[in-house]
Amino acid sequence: MYLYDEIDQRMVDERVRQFRGQTQRFLAGELSEDQFRPLRLQNGLYIQRYAPMLRVAIPYGLLSTRQLRKLAAIARKYDRGYGHFSTRQNIQFNWPKLEEVPDILAELAEVQMHAIQTSGNCIRNTTTDHFAGVARDEIVDSLVWCELIRQWSTFHPEFAFLPRKFKIAVNGAVADRAATYLHDIGLHALRDGDGNVGFRVIVGGGMGRTPVIGTVIREFLPWRHLLTYLDAILRVYNRYGRRDNKYKARIKILVKALGAEVFASKVEAEWSHLEDGPATLIEEEVARIESRFTRPDYAALPADDAWSRGKLVADKAFAAWARRNVHEHKVDGYAAVSVSLKKTGAAPGDASAEQMDAIADLADRYSFGELRVSHEQNLILADVRQSHLYELWQSLRALGLASPNIGLITNIIACPGGDFCSLANAKSLPVADAIQQKFDDLDFQHDIGELDLNISGCINSCGHHHVGHIGVLGVDKHGEEWYQVTIGGNQGLTRPGAPAALGRVIGPSFAREEVPAVVEKLIEVYLEHRDSEAERFVDTVWRIGIEPFKERVYGTHHQTAEDRRAA
Amino acid sequence: MALIIRQRKIVARPEDERLVPLAQWNGEPGVLLGTADDPAALKGRLDRLSVIAIEFPQFTDGRGYTIARLLRERYGYKGELRAVGEVLRDNLFYLSRCGFDSFLVSDQSRLDDALEGLGDFSDGYQASADRPQPLFRRRAA
Numbered sequence: 001m002y003l004y005d006e007i008d009q010r011m012v013d014e015r016v017r018q019f020r021g022q023t024q025r026f027l028a029g030e031l032s033e034d035q036f037r038p039l040r041l042q043n044g045l046y047i048q049r050y051a052p053m054l055r056v057a058i059p060y061g062l063l064s065t066r067q068l069r070k071l072a073a074i075a076r077k078y079d080r081g082y083g084h085f086s087t088r089q090n091i092q093f094n095w096p097k098l099e100e101v102p103d104i105l106a107e108l109a110e111v112q113m114h115a116i117q118t119s120g121n122c123i124r125n126t127t128t129d130h131f132a133g134v135a136r137d138e139i140v141d142s143l144v145w146c147e148l149i150r151q152w153s154t155f156h157p158e159f160a161f162l163p164r165k166f167k168i169a170v171n172g173a174v175a176d177r178a179a180t181y182l183h184d185i186g187l188h189a190l191r192d193g194d195g196n197v198g199f200r201v202i203v204g205g206g207m208g209r210t211p212v213i214g215t216v217i218r219e220f221l222p223w224r225h226l227l228t229y230l231d232a233i234l235r236v237y238n239r240y241g242r243r244d245n246k247y248k249a250r251i252k253i254l255v256k257a258l259g260a261e262v263f264a265s266k267v268e269a270e271w272s273h274l275e276d277g278p279a280t281l282i283e284e285e286v287a288r289i290e291s292r293f294t295r296p297d298y299a300a301l302p303a304d305d306a307w308s309r310g311k312l313v314a315d316k317a318f319a320a321w322a323r324r325n326v327h328e329h330k331v332d333g334y335a336a337v338s339v340s341l342k343k344t345g346a347a348p349g350d351a352s353a354e355q356m357d358a359i360a361d362l363a364d365r366y367s368f369g370e371l372r373v374s375h376e377q378n379l380i381l382a383d384v385r386q387s388h389l390y391e392l393w394q395s396l397r398a399l400g401l402a403s404p405n406i407g408l409i410t411n412i413i414a415c416p417g418g419d420f421c422s423l424a425n426a427k428s429l430p431v432a433d434a435i436q437q438k439f440d441d442l443d444f445q446h447d448i449g450e451l452d453l454n455i456s457g458c459i460n461s462c463g464h465h466h467v468g469h470i471g472v473l474g475v476d477k478h479g480e481e482w483y484q485v486t487i488g489g490n491q492g493l494t495r496p497g498a499p500a501a502l503g504r505v506i507g508p509s510f511a512r513e514e515v516p517a518v519v520e521k522l523i524e525v526y527l528e529h530r531d532s533e534a535e536r537f538v539d540t541v542w543r544i545g546i547e548p549f550k551e552r553v554y555g556t557h558h559q560t561a562e563d564r565r566a567a
Numbered sequence: 568m569a570l571i572i573r574q575r576k577i578v579a580r581p582e583d584e585r586l587v588p589l590a591q592w593n594g595e596p597g598v599l600l601g602t603a604d605d606p607a608a609l610k611g612r613l614d615r616l617s618v619i620a621i622e623f624p625q626f627t628d629g630r631g632y633t634i635a636r637l638l639r640e641r642y643g644y645k646g647e648l649r650a651v652g653e654v655l656r657d658n659l660f661y662l663s664r665c666g667f668d669s670f671l672v673s674d675q676s677r678l679d680d681a682l683e684g685l686g687d688f689s690d691g692y693q694a695s696a697d698r699p700q701p702l703f704r705r706r707a708a
Contacts, residue, residue, distance in 0.1 A: 007690060007702065007706075010689060010690070011688060011690065011692075014687065014688045014689065015688075018657075018687045018688075022657060030677070035626075035655060035657075038626075038627055039657055121627065121629075151692045151702075151703075152692060152693060154692055155661075155688065155691055155692070155693075156692075156693055157632065157660075157661040157662075157664035157665050157691060157693065157695055158629075158632045158633055158636055158661075158665055158693075158695075159629065159632075160629060160632070160661050161626070161627050161628065161629025161632070162629055235633055238629055238630060238632070238633050239630055239633050243628060243630075273641055277694070278694045278699050278700050278701060278704060279693065279694040279701050281703075282703065282704065282707060284703075284707040285703040285704075285706070285707060288703070288706070288707075
């Protein structure tokens with residue numbers, strides 16, 4: 001956990017004071033709705049369908065138990081007793097009162113938290129691999145670099161009013177668990193032949209209305225130049241990004257319009273002026289940031305814990321959980337554990353105040369008082385002794401937090417959708433629930449194997465449907481809610497030979513009640529065609545194409561409820 | 568008579584001041600840039616200018632922040648740099664960090680309040696026009 005120094009703390013305190021003043025001026029009629037909107041958005045405050053929504057930043061997904069308990073307390077005191085963990089490693093409260101938001105921000109500041117730049121057309125919360133710092137396949141620990149980017153992006157005076165929002169993701173492992181090819185900027189922390197750290201720089205990826213896989217514009221940027229190079233990219237975007245149409249304002253549209261090579265040459269030209277300037281990073285600063293991170297005090301343990309291994313044989317339910325929810329750790333004798341927030345019947349990513357407190361207790365007992373939020377909307381206890389896994393599992397099971405479904409079909413990513421969000425065309429939560437109900441049988445889920453099923457309630461793609469192996473998108477047709485289905489998407493190089501990919505639409509959209517049966521048909525085709533159990537759903541789609549799936553879903557006549565209705 | 572904030576003081580805008588749009592500018596002492604203008608056009612001729620104004624058509628159009636930094640940090644402009652157009656109290660801190668030292672604030676009735684906006688924060692992390700050394704270099708010094 002990065003610990004603020006007095007300057008970091010002062011900036012957050014000053015932000016609370018500033019926003020309190022802005023809110024008072026708005027309530028007093030001194031600021032118009034149009035003037036207040038960008039100010040509140042830069043503090044994560046939306047006006048939603050039924051109430052304001054406050055999005056609190058969890059920088060790169062790292063959270064202390066003290067902070068989680070504070071989030072629980074806020075959920076109780078200012079909200080309806082729960083929070084929603086989002087696909088950008090943040091948490092959202094759906095029912096705060098506008099006039100109380102400054103008080104919430106003040107409480108957050110007490111535990112070194114804030115809602116700075118969690119919305120608005122500015123640089124948003126930087127995200128990373130939820131196993132950063134503990135991953136067995138780690139190349140570089142990305143946490144230090146994420147904090148450097150957090151500080152650089154916080155109140156960046158030049159880039160507070162960009163053409164559109166701007167998202168940066170950093171990955172420092174062999175597997176890309178941060179969807180780096182689907183961000184405005186994706187960074188891969190690497191090492192050169194001499195072990196020096198640098199970054200592969202990817203620009204112009206993104207989801208939304210125009211999904212694009214990003215383009216590499218630098219294969220290896222030495223770490224000293226990280227911030228000046230980011231400045232150069234942002235400056236080119238700020239100057240030349242479109243501002244006339246918000247649907248064409250993201251950096252991906254600029255990169256496409258110019259062509260990646262021309263865009264890259266503009267960045268290089270801009271950077272030539274900034275290179276080696278005062279914003280060039282220095283070793284002292286990297287060391288200072290590193291020294292402000294608390295790191296777990298690991299015990300020297302054998303690589304393999306025989307007692308846990310015995311339990312795996314003796315207890316089938318524990319084995320099923322361990323297989324899906326326990327992950328390899330870079331330190332012998334330890335493991336990372338996913339706490340599933342995807343129990344059937346619960347909204348994906350939601351946690352009650354009681355669950356947050358209970359998870360905080362478990363993190364204190366078993367994982368050095370820290371946890372992570374994953375972009376798949378689960379919580380991670382990153383540093384658990386293998387010999388504690390069994391009792392941790394028992395505790396999680398008692399709390400309803402041990403669904404053994406990480407990577408499986410019921411680990412659904414879903415945005416809050418039309419139940420809460422004023423942008424949504426359709427509800428996403430009832431669809432997620434219906435699919436979870438249909439596939440609730442654990443043996444069947446495990447037989448289907450790894451499958452990312454992602455649901456967005458509108459084209460803004462908060463539910464990452466474009467990169468779901470199966471994606472479901474809520475669309476509006478003549479005022480009614482319909483759902484379009486895509487297959488073959490992939491969030492990133494999570495395993496060799498499977499790069500980031502965008503799903504393809506299988507055909508006309510469906511009524512809500514049809515969606516679970518459609519998913520079932522897609523699964524049937526997969527199970528009939530897979531060449532082995534090692535071939536995942538998405539691998540089969542890539543191998544045989546989408547036609548066999550279309551054929552099964554729509555039949556020879558490709559008729560849907562929509563067609564029938566139109567007929 | 569319009570009032571401006573200049574060098575952290577509320578003063579009257581000089582009555583004889585003329586700001587010539589860049590397209591018509593021909594070496595006069597005052598020039599007005601739009602957010603789509605390229606400040607490189609003034610390169611090498613900056614010493615003729617006593618005031619450069621940058622127009623913000625909406626306060627959410629952030630191009631003027633980059634133009635200001637380029638004028639200050641790349642082209643070395645030392646004279647008065649004024650934000651005009653939709654200029655709100657809540658933007659003054661960022662504007663000043665990008666090199667603006669003069670503001671024609673939209674709401675002329677609350678200039679004292681606007682002046683306070685310049686002090687919303689006591690520091691910033693980044694390198695900026697008003698403080699070329701980023702916080703991490705000042706910390707390390």
